[in-house]
Amino acid sequence: MPKATFFRLPEAKQQRLMDAAYQExxxxxxxxxxxxxxxxxxGIPRGSYYQYFDDKADLYFYLLETVRQRxxxxxxxxxxxxxxxxxxxxxxxxxxxxxxxxxxxxAALYRNVFLHMDFHSAAKMAGxxxxxxxxxxxxxxxxxxxxxxxxxxxxxxxxxxxxxxxIRQIVGMFMQTIAYYYSNQAEGKPITVAELKRRSxxxxxxxxxxxxxxxxxxx
Numbered sequence: 001m002p003k004a005t006f007f008r009l010p011e012a013k014q015q016r017l018m019d020a021a022y023q024e025x026x027x028x029x030x031x032x033x034x035x036x037x038x039x040x041x042x043g044i045p046r047g048s049y050y051q052y053f054d055d056k057a058d059l060y061f062y063l064l065e066t067v068r069q070r071x072x073x074x075x076x077x078x079x080x081x082x083x084x085x086x087x088x089x090x091x092x093x094x095x096x097x098x099x100x101x102x103x104x105x106x107a108a109l110y111r112n113v114f115l116h117m118d119f120h121s122a123a124k125m126a127g128x129x130x131x132x133x134x135x136x137x138x139x140x141x142x143x144x145x146x147x148x149x150x151x152x153x154x155x156x157x158x159x160x161x162x163x164x165x166x167i168r169q170i171v172g173m174f175m176q177t178i179a180y181y182y183s184n185q186a187e188g189k190p191i192t193v194a195e196l197k198r199r200s201x202x203x204x205x206x207x208x209x210x211x212x213x214x215x216x217x218x219x
Contacts, residue, residue, distance in 0.1 A: 002062055006052035017042045017052070021063050026108035029116035030060060064113070067106070071097070072141055076149075084151030086170075087208045094174055094200045101178065102193045115182045143167050173203050 006014065020041035024033045035056050039049050053059045075093050082089040101110045146167050152158050157166060177200050184191050 001058070001065075002052055003054075009052070013044075017044065018063065018066070021059050022106055022109060025060060025063060025112065026106065029112050030056075063109075067109075068141070072145065075142060075145065079146070079149045084149055085154055086146070086150045086166075087204055090170055090174075091201055091204055094177075094204075095197050097174075098177075098181075098193055098196050098200065101181070102196070111182065111185075114178060115186060142171060169207065170204070173207070174200065177203065 006017075009017075017038075020038045023041055024037045027033065027037075033056065035046070035049060038056075038059070039046055053062070074096055075089075078089045078092045078096070082092070101107060104110075143164065147160060147163060150163060150167075152163065155163070155166075157163060177196065180199070181191050181196050
């Protein structure tokens with residue numbers, strides 16, 4: 001996390017440094033990025049950088065933390081909008097996330113995070129600090145928030161263990177959808193946002209309503 005000196009900077013200078021970080025970490029995988037490029041684009045001396053952050057990984061994790069916070073905020077908003085109704089809330093949340101991944105201002109950064117597993121490279125550099133840091137998708141915080149926010153009267157399951165398992169299935173399913181998107185991109189077979197949203201909604205529908213036919217169930 002940033003040192004106290006970073007938070008004492010004027011907001012415009014903080015933003016300039018973060019914009020430079022976005023630019024550099026979007027340009028290339030973590031292992032190929034450099035502090036030199038960041039300070040060049042931010043217009044600050046190298047010595048000043050180390051007054052704000054310990055190293056490259058320190059800034060990278062703080063950048064991902066801001067992404068994670070925005071993700072959790074969107075989730076909270078859609079859950080409130082849908083009054084705790086899990087499946088329509090997840091459909092809207094996944095739709096917003098897919099749009100951000102594909103066409104948002106930080107799409108290239110997300111691509112590097114997921115395609116090159118940059119989080120793990122940065123964690124290796126961070127060493128002993130890494131266990132205290134969260135991945136950009138914030139799985140545990142999303143899980144904990146949903147566990148207490150879902151309207152369970154709409155579900156056929158009630159216990160924390162059952163709801164927890166459902167949440168992990170949904171999150172895992174979405175992460176697989178993102179992996180599908182990036183792997184197809186890497187192979188030169190791009191998937192449209194509309195197709196990805198359709199795929200995501202289809203998987204949610206299968207999970208919510210099942211895939212067995214009514215005729216089969218009646219027999």
